[in-house]
C-alpha cells in the first residue's frame with residue numbers, strides 16, 4: 001500500500017466537502033457540515049498500485065478565485081518543493097447562470113501557477129470527480145518515483161554543455 005495524502009483547499013461554499021463526499025460515497029447529498037475539519041480515509045487501485053488515501057477537507061472562510069494564488073504559494077512554501085502536485089478545480093459547472101469566472105480565466109491561472117485545471121460539477125458527474133482525484137494521485141505517485149540515475153543524468157548534462165560550448169566557439173571564430 002502506497003500512502004497518498006491530499007489536501008482540499010478553497011473558498012467557502014465552493015463544494016470542497018461535496019467533492020470529498022462524492023468521491024468517497026459516490027453520492028451528492030446537497031447539504032454538508034460547514035464547520036468541521038474532516039479527514040477521509042479509503043483505499044483505491046490506480047494503475048495496478050493500491051493507494052492508501054487520506055483526504056483532508058478544511059473548512060474555509062475566505063473568498064474565492066482571488067485566493068488561489070495565495071493558497072498555492074502557501075502550499076509550495078510549506079512543502080519547500082518547486083512542484084507540489086496541484087490541480088485547480090472549478091466546481092459548479094452546472095450553474096452557467098451567474099458564472100463569475102470564465103473557463104479561459106481558470107485555464108490561464110492554472111497555467112501561471114503551473115498546475116492542472118479541471119472544470120466540473122460535483123452535483124452532476126461522479127466520473128469527473130473521480131478523474132480529478134485520480135489525476136492528483138498519479139501526479140503524487142509520479143513525484144515519489146526515484147530520480148533518474150544520478151551518473152547518467154550528470155553525463156547527459158555534460159554532453160549537452162559540451163555541445164553548446166563547441167557550437168558557441170564555432171560561432172565566435
Ligand SMILES: Nc1nc2c(ncn2[C@@H]2O[C@H](COP(=O)(O)OP(=O)(O)OP(=O)(O)O)[C@@H](O)[C@H]2O)c(=O)[nH]1
Pocket residue numbers: 010011012013014015016017018019029030031032033034035058059060061091092093094095120121122123124
Ligand atoms: N449546483 C451545484 N451546487 C453544488 C455543487 N457542489 C456543491 N454544491 C453546493 O454548494 C454548497 C456548498 O457545498 P460544500 O461542499 O458545503 O462547500 P464547502 O466548500 O465545503 O464549504 P465550507 O465547508 O463552508 O468551506 C452546498 O449547498 C452544495 O450542495 C455543484 O457542482 N453544483
Ligand SMILES: [Mg+2]
Pocket residue numbers: 016017018032033034057058059
Ligand atoms: Mg466544507
